Amino acid sequence: MKLSNRIQSMQESPVRKLVPIATRVKKEGKKIYHLNIGQPDIETPKEFMNAINNYDSRVIKYSFSQGEPTLINAIREYFVRDDIHFNENEILITNGGSEALTFSTIAICDPGDEILVPEPFYTNYSGFTGGVNVSIKPITTKAEDGFHLPSKDDIVKLITPKTKAILFSNPGNPTGTIFRLDELKMIAEIAIEHDLYIISDEVYRGFAFDGLKGISMGSLKEVSDRVIIIESVSKRYSACGARIGAIASKNSELMKNILKLCQARLCVATLEQIGAAELYKLTDTYTESIKIEYQARRDIVYKTLVKIPGVVCEKPTGAFYVVAKLPVKNAEEFIIWMLEEFEEDGESIMMAPAEGFYSTKGLGIDEVRIAYVLNTKDMERAMYLLRKGLEKYNS
Ligand SMILES: Cc1ncc(COP(=O)(O)O)c(C=O)c1O
Incomplete structure (x- = not known):
């Protein structure tokens, strides 16, 4: 039976499409820091x-x-x-x-x-x-x-x-x-x-x-x-x-x-x-306290990104995301490599490929979106893993 052209032409969520890979490597015992989805870890009031x-x-x-x-x-x-x-x-x-x-x-x-x-x-x-x-x-x-x-x-x-x-x-x-x-x-x-x-x-x-x-x-x-x-x-x-x-x-x-x-x-x-x-x-007072927490996370992400040679990104001023150009040809391949091939002490990270956030073909291929939705300690660790991963990937 036929499905509508409308539904068939809809793209799969670029944020969720790599999830099966993450699920598999986690089952194999790897710890993954999720920077790929905008799900805050803050307690609901x-x-x-x-x-x-x-x-x-x-x-x-x-x-x-x-x-x-x-x-x-x-x-x-x-x-x-x-x-x-x-x-x-x-x-x-x-x-x-x-x-x-x-x-x-x-x-x-x-x-x-x-x-x-x-x-x-x-x-x-x-x-x-x-x-x-x-x-x-x-x-x-x-x-x-x-x-x-x-x-x-x-x-x-x-x-x-x-x-x-x-x-x-x-x-x-x-x-x-x-x-x-x-x-x-x-x-x-x-x-x-x-x-x-x-x-x-x-x-x-x-x-x-x-x-x-x-x-x-x-x-x-x-x-x-x-x-x-x-x-x-x-x-x-x-x-x-x-x-x-x-x-x-x-x-x-x-x-x-x-x-x-x-x-x-x-x-x-x-x-x-x-x-x-x-x-x-x-x-x-509630929103202020949340803002302070996210700003601290943003600072950790930005501080690491600007120190990595070849990364292009401006300091984000709002929400809890940053899009960064990475020194790689294809960010999605790099994200998959980080999931499947890279680890340090059994840990790695997952980001979202930014290509799916553009509708102009060819844009965003070398970009990732990082959601800073983890506590500051985990964010420090995740960004350290990103730096190490890029070094290894490009060596
Ligand atoms: C920019 C933007 N608008 C709308 C939504 C949808 O949010 P809701 O959970 O309220 O449906 C999201 C969710 O990530 C979003 O990032």
């Missing part, structure tokens, strides 16, 4: 489970399609800290940021439409868009420029009558780059001039280092009717398995229509919403 344990109901009922009011209000309050004000109809709760991205794409694009995305980009953007026959037009950014945006002209020339939106993650996965205010203003200008939506994926908001403050697109008033903010508890509150995200937008027509998709899937898990509401109520 206890407030999440406490709220669920205290939930007093004999029946776990469907929640509202829009989401639990207590969670919606907690998210609204969270935005107020940055002087961004949403009313209760301007937030929709989703199954993670993933569903928020899928719903937003379905709501604003028809099959054959295009979305501009700075590349390298979070690889599942291809899945969310390709699954509904929407294509990504990459805005190529480079390691040498710290993955900041190119000029306005370079972006504008990619726009066609089929372009419906600009989508980006800020802070960036996989780049760790935080867009400056002037870059966000440039995006806003382009969106106004070419009548585009702006899908601002802010699931890493709060992870901003060196005194920087990640700016929410929600604070640019001139585009408030075009901005769709993607939210999630996965990273900020280390609750990836809770599957709680949200769409925030001041465009009432858009929200009214996305609500139809929310109704079609009935609701998001009731208990997890109750837990997630408490996460959004955590004070800035």
